[in-house]
Amino acid sequence: MQTLLEIPRRMEVITEYKGRGGRVAAVFPIHYPRALFRAFDILPVEVWGPPKVEARHGEAHLQSYTCSIVRGGLSFILSGGLDVADFIVVPHACDSLQGLGSILIDFIKPDKPVLPIYIPRGARESDINFLAEEFSSVFARLAEASSRSPSDSEMMEAIEREEKADRFLGEVFQLRMRLPFSDREFYRLVRAREYLPGERFIELAQGALSQVNGDPRPGIPILLSGIVPEPMEILNAIARMGGVVAADDFACSGRRLYPAGSSPEPRRRMAESILLGPPDSTRGSPIEERIGHLRRRVDVSGARGVVFYNIKFCEPELFYLPSLRKGLKDAGIPSVVVEVEIGERLSHQVKTSLETFMEVIA
Numbered sequence: 001m002q003t004l005l006e007i008p009r010r011m012e013v014i015t016e017y018k019g020r021g022g023r024v025a026a027v028f029p030i031h032y033p034r035a036l037f038r039a040f041d042i043l044p045v046e047v048w049g050p051p052k053v054e055a056r057h058g059e060a061h062l063q064s065y066t067c068s069i070v071r072g073g074l075s076f077i078l079s080g081g082l083d084v085a086d087f088i089v090v091p092h093a094c095d096s097l098q099g100l101g102s103i104l105i106d107f108i109k110p111d112k113p114v115l116p117i118y119i120p121r122g123a124r125e126s127d128i129n130f131l132a133e134e135f136s137s138v139f140a141r142l143a144e145a146s147s148r149s150p151s152d153s154e155m156m157e158a159i160e161r162e163e164k165a166d167r168f169l170g171e172v173f174q175l176r177m178r179l180p181f182s183d184r185e186f187y188r189l190v191r192a193r194e195y196l197p198g199e200r201f202i203e204l205a206q207g208a209l210s211q212v213n214g215d216p217r218p219g220i221p222i223l224l225s226g227i228v229p230e231p232m233e234i235l236n237a238i239a240r241m242g243g244v245v246a247a248d249d250f251a252c253s254g255r256r257l258y259p260a261g262s263s264p265e266p267r268r269r270m271a272e273s274i275l276l277g278p279p280d281s282t283r284g285s286p287i288e289e290r291i292g293h294l295r296r297r298v299d300v301s302g303a304r305g306v307v308f309y310n311i312k313f314c315e316p317e318l319f320y321l322p323s324l325r326k327g328l329k330d331a332g333i334p335s336v337v338v339e340v341e342i343g344e345r346l347s348h349q350v351k352t353s354l355e356t357f358m359e360v361i362a
Protein backbone atom coordinates (compact mmCIF):
# COMPACT_ATOMS: atom_id res chain seq x y z
CA MET A 1 0.00 0.00 0.00
CA GLN A 2 1.12 3.55 -0.63
CA THR A 3 2.06 5.86 2.21
CA LEU A 4 -0.68 8.19 3.32
CA LEU A 5 -0.65 11.89 2.63
CA GLU A 6 0.97 14.19 5.11
CA ILE A 7 -1.65 14.87 7.76
CA PRO A 8 -0.72 17.70 10.12
CA ARG A 9 -1.14 17.04 13.83
CA ARG A 10 -3.78 18.83 15.91
CA MET A 11 -1.31 20.91 17.89
CA GLU A 12 0.50 22.08 14.75
CA VAL A 13 -2.79 23.21 13.22
CA ILE A 14 -3.84 25.00 16.41
CA THR A 15 -0.50 26.77 16.77
CA GLU A 16 -0.56 27.89 13.16
CA TYR A 17 -4.18 29.10 13.35
CA LYS A 18 -3.57 31.06 16.51
CA GLY A 19 -0.26 32.35 15.19
CA ARG A 20 -2.07 34.24 12.47
CA GLY A 21 -4.56 35.80 14.88
CA GLY A 22 -7.38 33.22 14.87
CA ARG A 23 -8.93 31.65 17.94
CA VAL A 24 -9.76 28.08 18.88
CA ALA A 25 -12.87 26.39 20.30
CA ALA A 26 -12.53 22.98 21.96
CA VAL A 27 -15.71 21.15 20.94
CA PHE A 28 -17.13 18.06 22.64
CA PRO A 29 -19.12 15.52 20.58
CA ILE A 30 -21.15 15.34 18.41
CA HIS A 31 -23.12 17.79 16.29
CA TYR A 32 -22.38 21.53 16.07
CA PRO A 33 -22.23 24.24 13.39
CA ARG A 34 -18.61 24.37 12.18
CA ALA A 35 -19.29 27.26 9.80
CA LEU A 36 -20.72 29.46 12.55
CA PHE A 37 -17.39 29.34 14.40
CA ARG A 38 -15.32 29.81 11.27
CA ALA A 39 -17.32 32.93 10.38
CA PHE A 40 -15.89 34.39 13.63
CA ASP A 41 -12.39 33.15 12.67
CA ILE A 42 -12.59 30.53 15.41
CA LEU A 43 -11.28 27.06 14.56
CA PRO A 44 -13.35 24.24 16.10
CA VAL A 45 -11.13 21.42 17.36
CA GLU A 46 -12.99 18.36 18.60
CA VAL A 47 -12.32 16.52 21.86
CA TRP A 48 -13.18 12.81 21.68
CA GLY A 49 -11.55 11.52 24.85
CA PRO A 50 -7.92 12.50 24.42
CA PRO A 51 -5.38 9.68 24.79
CA LYS A 52 -2.83 9.55 27.60
CA VAL A 53 -4.90 11.54 30.06
CA GLU A 54 -5.35 10.35 33.63
CA ALA A 55 -9.08 9.90 34.16
CA ARG A 56 -8.70 10.31 37.95
CA HIS A 57 -8.62 14.14 37.59
CA GLY A 58 -12.28 14.18 36.60
CA GLU A 59 -13.53 11.33 38.75
CA ALA A 60 -14.29 13.46 41.80
CA HIS A 61 -16.93 15.37 39.80
CA LEU A 62 -18.60 12.48 37.97
CA GLN A 63 -20.69 9.41 38.70
CA SER A 64 -18.70 6.19 38.42
CA TYR A 65 -20.92 5.08 35.52
CA THR A 66 -20.04 8.05 33.30
CA CYS A 67 -18.54 7.11 29.93
CA SER A 68 -14.82 7.45 29.24
CA ILE A 69 -15.30 10.27 26.68
CA VAL A 70 -16.74 12.56 29.34
CA ARG A 71 -14.37 11.33 32.09
CA GLY A 72 -11.34 11.74 29.82
CA GLY A 73 -12.54 15.11 28.51
CA LEU A 74 -13.11 16.57 31.97
CA SER A 75 -9.77 15.23 33.18
CA PHE A 76 -8.12 16.81 30.15
CA ILE A 77 -9.63 20.20 31.04
CA LEU A 78 -8.63 19.89 34.70
CA SER A 79 -5.07 18.92 33.84
CA GLY A 80 -4.64 21.96 31.59
CA GLY A 81 -4.99 20.13 28.26
CA LEU A 82 -7.46 22.71 26.93
CA ASP A 83 -5.63 25.80 28.15
CA VAL A 84 -4.87 26.62 24.53
CA ALA A 85 -8.60 26.89 23.72
CA ASP A 86 -10.45 30.22 23.83
CA PHE A 87 -13.91 28.63 24.09
CA ILE A 88 -15.32 25.29 25.25
CA VAL A 89 -18.40 24.05 23.38
CA VAL A 90 -20.58 21.29 24.82
CA PRO A 91 -23.37 20.09 22.53
CA HIS A 92 -25.97 18.15 24.51
CA ALA A 93 -25.65 14.82 22.72
CA CYS A 94 -26.56 12.82 25.83
CA ASP A 95 -27.17 13.12 29.57
CA SER A 96 -23.46 12.68 30.29
CA LEU A 97 -22.49 15.61 28.07
CA GLN A 98 -25.34 17.68 29.46
CA GLY A 99 -23.94 16.89 32.93
CA LEU A 100 -20.46 17.89 31.80
CA GLY A 101 -21.80 21.24 30.55
CA SER A 102 -23.45 21.90 33.92
CA ILE A 103 -20.35 20.91 35.91
CA LEU A 104 -18.22 23.27 33.84
CA ILE A 105 -20.64 26.18 34.03
CA ASP A 106 -21.72 25.81 37.69
CA PHE A 107 -18.68 24.36 39.48
CA ILE A 108 -15.42 24.41 37.58
CA LYS A 109 -15.97 27.77 35.89
CA PRO A 110 -13.01 27.70 33.50
CA ASP A 111 -11.45 31.03 32.53
CA LYS A 112 -13.08 30.94 29.09
CA PRO A 113 -16.68 30.94 27.86
CA VAL A 114 -18.48 27.58 27.96
CA LEU A 115 -21.13 27.35 25.25
CA PRO A 116 -23.77 24.64 25.54
CA ILE A 117 -25.79 23.74 22.42
CA TYR A 118 -29.13 21.96 22.76
CA ILE A 119 -29.71 19.58 19.87
CA PRO A 120 -33.40 18.67 19.32
CA ARG A 121 -34.41 15.00 19.11
CA GLY A 122 -36.12 15.09 15.74
CA ALA A 123 -36.06 16.72 12.30
CA ARG A 124 -39.50 18.32 12.12
CA GLU A 125 -40.00 21.92 11.04
CA SER A 126 -40.23 22.92 14.70
CA ASP A 127 -36.91 21.15 15.44
CA ILE A 128 -35.16 22.99 12.61
CA ASN A 129 -36.55 26.31 13.88
CA PHE A 130 -35.46 25.47 17.42
CA LEU A 131 -31.91 24.62 16.36
CA ALA A 132 -31.67 27.74 14.19
CA GLU A 133 -32.66 29.77 17.28
CA GLU A 134 -30.05 27.93 19.31
CA PHE A 135 -27.44 28.93 16.75
CA SER A 136 -28.62 32.54 17.07
CA SER A 137 -27.84 32.34 20.81
CA VAL A 138 -24.37 30.93 20.11
CA PHE A 139 -23.87 33.71 17.55
CA ALA A 140 -24.77 36.32 20.20
CA ARG A 141 -22.33 34.78 22.73
CA LEU A 142 -19.52 34.71 20.18
CA ALA A 143 -20.26 38.27 19.07
CA GLU A 144 -20.13 39.44 22.67
CA ALA A 145 -16.86 37.61 23.37
CA SER A 146 -15.13 38.65 20.15
CA SER A 147 -16.62 42.09 19.42
CA ARG A 148 -17.30 40.89 15.89
CA SER A 149 -20.55 40.33 14.07
CA PRO A 150 -20.20 38.51 10.75
CA SER A 151 -22.76 39.49 8.11
CA ASP A 152 -25.12 36.96 6.56
CA SER A 153 -22.99 36.91 3.41
CA GLU A 154 -19.86 36.15 5.48
CA MET A 155 -21.79 33.39 7.20
CA MET A 156 -22.91 31.97 3.85
CA GLU A 157 -19.33 32.02 2.60
CA ALA A 158 -18.24 29.94 5.62
CA ILE A 159 -21.24 27.61 5.20
CA GLU A 160 -20.51 26.96 1.53
CA ARG A 161 -16.89 26.15 2.35
CA GLU A 162 -17.94 23.62 5.01
CA GLU A 163 -20.57 22.14 2.70
CA LYS A 164 -17.87 21.66 0.09
CA ALA A 165 -15.62 19.97 2.68
CA ASP A 166 -18.55 17.69 3.60
CA ARG A 167 -19.04 16.77 -0.08
CA PHE A 168 -15.38 15.76 -0.29
CA LEU A 169 -15.71 13.79 2.93
CA GLY A 170 -18.70 11.98 1.37
CA GLU A 171 -16.68 11.18 -1.74
CA VAL A 172 -13.80 9.79 0.32
CA PHE A 173 -16.30 7.54 2.12
CA GLN A 174 -17.89 6.43 -1.12
CA LEU A 175 -14.53 5.42 -2.60
CA ARG A 176 -13.00 4.10 0.63
CA MET A 177 -12.49 0.56 -0.68
CA ARG A 178 -10.52 1.84 -3.68
CA LEU A 179 -8.16 4.05 -1.70
CA PRO A 180 -4.72 2.47 -1.22
CA PHE A 181 -4.75 3.00 2.55
CA SER A 182 -5.11 0.71 5.54
CA ASP A 183 -8.22 1.24 7.69
CA ARG A 184 -6.08 3.00 10.27
CA GLU A 185 -4.76 5.42 7.66
CA PHE A 186 -8.26 5.92 6.29
CA TYR A 187 -9.56 6.98 9.73
CA ARG A 188 -6.60 9.29 10.29
CA LEU A 189 -7.62 10.95 7.04
CA VAL A 190 -11.36 11.30 7.69
CA ARG A 191 -10.85 12.23 11.34
CA ALA A 192 -8.65 15.13 10.28
CA ARG A 193 -12.06 16.75 9.63
CA GLU A 194 -12.28 17.01 13.45
CA TYR A 195 -9.64 19.75 13.55
CA LEU A 196 -8.51 20.90 10.11
CA PRO A 197 -10.00 24.08 8.68
CA GLY A 198 -12.50 23.08 5.94
CA GLU A 199 -10.31 24.45 3.14
CA ARG A 200 -7.33 22.38 4.28
CA PHE A 201 -9.45 19.27 4.61
CA ILE A 202 -10.60 19.78 1.01
CA GLU A 203 -6.95 19.78 -0.17
CA LEU A 204 -6.21 16.67 1.88
CA ALA A 205 -9.26 14.86 0.47
CA GLN A 206 -8.35 15.87 -3.08
CA GLY A 207 -4.86 14.43 -2.57
CA ALA A 208 -6.38 11.17 -1.27
CA LEU A 209 -8.91 10.93 -4.08
CA SER A 210 -6.15 11.35 -6.67
CA GLN A 211 -4.83 7.98 -5.44
CA VAL A 212 -8.04 6.02 -6.06
CA ASN A 213 -7.34 2.90 -8.04
CA GLY A 214 -9.42 0.12 -9.55
CA ASP A 215 -8.70 -2.66 -7.08
CA PRO A 216 -10.93 -2.88 -4.04
CA ARG A 217 -9.03 -3.56 -0.84
CA PRO A 218 -8.97 -7.26 0.03
CA GLY A 219 -10.37 -8.72 3.26
CA ILE A 220 -13.59 -9.89 4.89
CA PRO A 221 -15.82 -6.80 4.67
CA ILE A 222 -17.52 -5.63 7.86
CA LEU A 223 -19.51 -2.61 9.01
CA LEU A 224 -18.34 -0.93 12.22
CA SER A 225 -20.91 0.94 14.28
CA GLY A 226 -20.45 3.02 17.41
CA ILE A 227 -19.35 6.43 18.60
CA VAL A 228 -15.68 6.62 17.64
CA PRO A 229 -13.00 4.07 16.58
CA GLU A 230 -10.90 4.54 19.72
CA PRO A 231 -8.60 3.02 20.74
CA MET A 232 -7.53 2.98 17.09
CA GLU A 233 -5.69 -0.30 17.58
CA ILE A 234 -9.09 -1.89 16.88
CA LEU A 235 -8.41 -1.16 13.20
CA ASN A 236 -5.05 -2.97 13.28
CA ALA A 237 -6.68 -5.87 15.12
CA ILE A 238 -9.39 -6.18 12.45
CA ALA A 239 -6.75 -6.13 9.70
CA ARG A 240 -4.74 -8.84 11.48
CA MET A 241 -7.87 -11.00 11.61
CA GLY A 242 -8.26 -10.66 7.83
CA GLY A 243 -11.06 -8.08 7.99
CA VAL A 244 -11.55 -4.78 6.21
CA VAL A 245 -13.93 -1.99 7.24
CA ALA A 246 -16.17 -1.59 4.19
CA ALA A 247 -18.65 0.81 5.83
CA ASP A 248 -19.17 2.59 9.09
CA ASP A 249 -21.86 4.04 11.25
CA PHE A 250 -19.68 5.95 13.70
CA ALA A 251 -21.05 9.10 15.31
CA CYS A 252 -17.69 10.80 14.60
CA SER A 253 -17.69 9.93 10.89
CA GLY A 254 -20.47 8.08 9.00
CA ARG A 255 -23.28 9.73 10.99
CA ARG A 256 -21.84 13.15 10.16
CA LEU A 257 -21.99 12.87 6.38
CA TYR A 258 -24.22 15.92 6.39
CA PRO A 259 -26.20 16.94 3.31
CA ALA A 260 -26.05 20.63 2.36
CA GLY A 261 -28.89 22.74 3.75
CA SER A 262 -31.16 24.58 1.33
CA SER A 263 -32.37 27.66 3.21
CA PRO A 264 -30.95 31.08 2.21
CA GLU A 265 -30.96 32.01 5.92
CA PRO A 266 -27.58 30.95 7.38
CA ARG A 267 -28.62 29.68 10.82
CA ARG A 268 -31.53 27.73 9.41
CA ARG A 269 -29.35 26.27 6.67
CA MET A 270 -26.85 24.94 9.25
CA ALA A 271 -29.71 23.46 11.30
CA GLU A 272 -31.14 21.70 8.23
CA SER A 273 -27.79 20.20 7.39
CA ILE A 274 -27.31 18.68 10.85
CA LEU A 275 -30.87 17.48 11.43
CA LEU A 276 -31.25 15.95 7.97
CA GLY A 277 -28.03 13.94 8.35
CA PRO A 278 -27.90 10.14 8.70
CA PRO A 279 -29.94 8.71 11.60
CA ASP A 280 -28.15 8.85 14.94
CA SER A 281 -28.96 7.55 18.41
CA THR A 282 -27.76 10.78 20.00
CA ARG A 283 -30.30 12.76 17.95
CA GLY A 284 -33.05 10.33 18.99
CA SER A 285 -33.67 9.06 15.44
CA PRO A 286 -36.47 6.45 15.18
CA ILE A 287 -35.23 2.87 15.61
CA GLU A 288 -36.74 1.86 12.23
CA GLU A 289 -34.67 4.55 10.52
CA ARG A 290 -31.51 3.31 12.21
CA ILE A 291 -32.26 -0.30 11.20
CA GLY A 292 -33.10 0.68 7.61
CA HIS A 293 -29.94 2.77 7.35
CA LEU A 294 -27.71 -0.04 8.64
CA ARG A 295 -29.30 -2.59 6.31
CA ARG A 296 -28.77 -0.30 3.33
CA ARG A 297 -25.15 0.34 4.29
CA VAL A 298 -24.60 -3.43 4.58
CA ASP A 299 -26.25 -4.03 1.17
CA VAL A 300 -24.29 -1.34 -0.65
CA SER A 301 -20.92 -2.18 0.92
CA GLY A 302 -21.24 -5.98 0.78
CA ALA A 303 -20.39 -6.17 4.51
CA ARG A 304 -20.84 -9.70 5.86
CA GLY A 305 -21.62 -8.59 9.39
CA VAL A 306 -21.87 -5.65 11.78
CA VAL A 307 -19.56 -5.02 14.74
CA PHE A 308 -21.09 -2.76 17.38
CA TYR A 309 -18.07 -1.13 18.95
CA ASN A 310 -19.58 0.24 22.10
CA ILE A 311 -18.12 2.60 24.67
CA LYS A 312 -18.88 1.39 28.19
CA PHE A 313 -21.81 3.26 29.81
CA CYS A 314 -22.86 4.94 26.54
CA GLU A 315 -26.59 5.11 27.19
CA PRO A 316 -27.83 6.37 23.79
CA GLU A 317 -26.12 3.47 22.02
CA LEU A 318 -27.12 0.86 24.60
CA PHE A 319 -30.77 1.88 24.31
CA TYR A 320 -30.85 1.09 20.57
CA LEU A 321 -28.69 -2.04 20.54
CA PRO A 322 -31.24 -4.83 21.18
CA SER A 323 -33.64 -3.50 18.50
CA LEU A 324 -30.87 -2.87 15.99
CA ARG A 325 -29.47 -6.37 16.41
CA LYS A 326 -32.94 -7.90 16.06
CA GLY A 327 -33.61 -5.82 12.94
CA LEU A 328 -30.34 -7.00 11.42
CA LYS A 329 -30.93 -10.62 12.42
CA ASP A 330 -34.37 -10.55 10.77
CA ALA A 331 -32.57 -9.54 7.57
CA GLY A 332 -30.02 -12.37 7.97
CA ILE A 333 -27.19 -10.01 8.95
CA PRO A 334 -24.98 -11.30 11.80
CA SER A 335 -23.72 -8.88 14.43
CA VAL A 336 -21.59 -8.82 17.55
CA VAL A 337 -21.18 -6.31 20.39
CA VAL A 338 -17.86 -5.49 22.01
CA GLU A 339 -17.35 -2.97 24.78
CA VAL A 340 -14.35 -0.67 25.16
CA GLU A 341 -13.04 2.21 27.24
CA ILE A 342 -11.40 5.15 25.51
CA GLY A 343 -7.81 5.54 26.68
CA GLU A 344 -7.37 1.84 27.51
CA ARG A 345 -5.85 -0.99 25.49
CA LEU A 346 -8.15 -3.45 23.75
CA SER A 347 -8.93 -6.25 26.18
CA HIS A 348 -8.25 -9.90 25.50
CA GLN A 349 -12.01 -10.49 25.70
CA VAL A 350 -12.71 -7.96 22.92
CA LYS A 351 -10.08 -9.50 20.66
CA THR A 352 -11.43 -13.01 21.27
CA SER A 353 -15.03 -11.96 20.52
CA LEU A 354 -13.92 -10.28 17.32
CA GLU A 355 -11.82 -13.24 16.22
CA THR A 356 -14.71 -15.65 16.75
CA PHE A 357 -17.06 -13.36 14.83
CA MET A 358 -14.64 -13.00 11.92
CA GLU A 359 -14.30 -16.78 11.71
CA VAL A 360 -18.08 -17.16 11.63
CA ILE A 361 -18.64 -14.65 8.81
CA ALA A 362 -15.50 -15.54 6.77
Ligand code: SF4
Binding pocket: 029, 067, 068, 069, 070, 093, 094, 095, 096, 097, 227, 282, 311, 313, 314, 315, 316, 317
Ligand atom coordinates in the same frame (compact mmCIF):
# COMPACT_ATOMS: atom_id res chain seq x y z
S1 SF4 B 1 -19.93 7.94 24.47
FE1 SF4 B 1 -22.15 8.00 24.64
S2 SF4 B 1 -22.55 8.63 26.74
FE2 SF4 B 1 -20.41 9.19 26.25
S3 SF4 B 1 -20.46 11.27 25.48
FE3 SF4 B 1 -20.64 9.95 23.70
S4 SF4 B 1 -22.84 9.71 23.39
FE4 SF4 B 1 -22.56 10.48 25.47
